[in-house]
Amino acid sequence: MERLIENYMDFISCNKTERLCAEASVRIAEQNGYRNIEDVESLKAGDKVYINKMGKSLILFNIGTDDISKGMNILGAHIDSPRLDAKQSPIYEDRFYKSGIVYLNTHYYGGIKKYQWLATPLALYGVVIKTDGTRVNIAIGDDPEDPVFCISDILPHIAQDQMKKPASEIVEGEKLDAILTVYPNVKDYHDKEKAAYKIGDNKDKVMKFLDDKYGINEEDLASAELELVPAGKARYLGFGKNLILGYGQDDRVCAYTSLIALAEGKAGKRTNCCILSDKEEIGSAGATGMNSHLLDNAVAEVVARLDVKGNPELVIRRALANSDMLSSDVNSAFDPLNANLYDFYNSSFLGRGVVFNKYTGSAGKRGASDANPEFIAKVRNQLYKNDVYFQNAELSKVDVGGGGTIAHYAAEYGMNVLDCGVSVMSMHALWEVTSAYDIEQAYRCYKAFLELE
Ligand code: MN
Ligand code: MN
Numbered sequence: 001m002e003r004l005i006e007n008y009m010d011f012i013s014c015n016k017t018e019r020l021c022a023e024a025s026v027r028i029a030e031q032n033g034y035r036n037i038e039d040v041e042s043l044k045a046g047d048k049v050y051i052n053k054m055g056k057s058l059i060l061f062n063i064g065t066d067d068i069s070k071g072m073n074i075l076g077a078h079i080d081s082p083r084l085d086a087k088q089s090p091i092y093e094d095r096f097y098k099s100g101i102v103y104l105n106t107h108y109y110g111g112i113k114k115y116q117w118l119a120t121p122l123a124l125y126g127v128v129i130k131t132d133g134t135r136v137n138i139a140i141g142d143d144p145e146d147p148v149f150c151i152s153d154i155l156p157h158i159a160q161d162q163m164k165k166p167a168s169e170i171v172e173g174e175k176l177d178a179i180l181t182v183y184p185n186v187k188d189y190h191d192k193e194k195a196a197y198k199i200g201d202n203k204d205k206v207m208k209f210l211d212d213k214y215g216i217n218e219e220d221l222a223s224a225e226l227e228l229v230p231a232g233k234a235r236y237l238g239f240g241k242n243l244i245l246g247y248g249q250d251d252r253v254c255a256y257t258s259l260i261a262l263a264e265g266k267a268g269k270r271t272n273c274c275i276l277s278d279k280e281e282i283g284s285a286g287a288t289g290m291n292s293h294l295l296d297n298a299v300a301e302v303v304a305r306l307d308v309k310g311n312p313e314l315v316i317r318r319a320l321a322n323s324d325m326l327s328s329d330v331n332s333a334f335d336p337l338n339a340n341l342y343d344f345y346n347s348s349f350l351g352r353g354v355v356f357n358k359y360t361g362s363a364g365k366r367g368a369s370d371a372n373p374e375f376i377a378k379v380r381n382q383l384y385k386n387d388v389y390f391q392n393a394e395l396s397k398v399d400v401g402g403g404g405t406i407a408h409y410a411a412e413y414g415m416n417v418l419d420c421g422v423s424v425m426s427m428h429a430l431w432e433v434t435s436a437y438d439i440e441q442a443y444r445c446y447k448a449f450l451e452l453e
Helices: 002-014 018-031 160-164 186-190 201-214 219-223 249-264 294-305 312-321 336-341 373-385 407-411 436-450
Strands: 048-053 057-062 072-078 083-093 102-109 122-129 135-140 178-181 224-230 235-237 243-246 271-277 324-327 354-357 390-392 416-421 432-435
Touching (some): 002 018, 002 249, 018 057, 018 122, 018 249, 057 249, 083 219, 122 219, 243 436, 324 407
Parallel strands (some): 072 271
Antiparallel strands (some): 048 057, 083 102, 083 224
């Protein structure tokens, strides 16, 4: 189990974007006998395939011996995490104060506390796609040789006004711009007669650096996805190797354990499926999010390759409607320092096993899928049989707040869905906390669930 934890820590340290997660997951899947469905003409029991949607979400199938219209066992987690995205025209030089500072202009992604992103080392990841289709990969800030980036904050000595503001206003979203460089040229700056420094010179130098190193120009940045994330690796927190501090554990802690549970699993009666979806943090939108035809299109591709009887459209609908799914997403861990926000009797605790959220949502369960007790009983029974520990919880006290997962998008197909994931402390912060024991339980839970007949 220590190997599972070490591998998990490596996975989240090396894969801080949805693209990198999808890429790494393909590698893990292929090592376990999965093939790209595009290279497969027909499928039978025991075959393993994956569908890679735009390099940002992944759906994997391990075909069972049962008729697929009887349903599948599905694990679903998301591989996107809160971060700062570069804007379309991202690089600018301060032209009002002629400070010479060149910035990366960002638009935050997902639910963040903006002030947490100031004065902390950031790494830049992503892709730039040139007009000829060439993809340039960017990864700066996690190699010890690399520089990092940073957003400035006000020194406390002159922050009287800032400190009076509510936390939501301490830093405006528009001010979340990271320093890329200032090329000092003291001589040019002071030599007024020559006026050698012109605004824009430093930006030009940055662009020249990007051209020399990556062969990209400013226009190319319009077709790019660049993400600022915390720089640094996941680490053990505190004594005893019990806790993990790492970025993006919502929801890569469930994504990784789901993927490994599926990849290492044997072919059973029911077809096993694992969805690693994108864009959950912004409402599962877009072609790579769960609020799309991601899942039914994938099942259609599988059914098209199976030797099925009857109307294929009906087979697809039945396969989905008769499925059971664990929507594997994280829950907030009880925090004694902020105990007033939690219903103690319905909270999840670090180190007490995987978490069942019968429902999520907010303000009267709005946005929840609310799992059927018949289905919960089936999952409970399987976990008892396999000595897997679970706890029942809600995110917080009633009306304190709330959140959603991908559960209700899957439930739209008529399948059973239960939110079932790992407790996270400081969720959505740059460095989130999980328990190694819970990660092990999640992995064992997902494995046992996939074996359900
Ligand atoms: Mn999540
Ligand atoms: Mn989240």
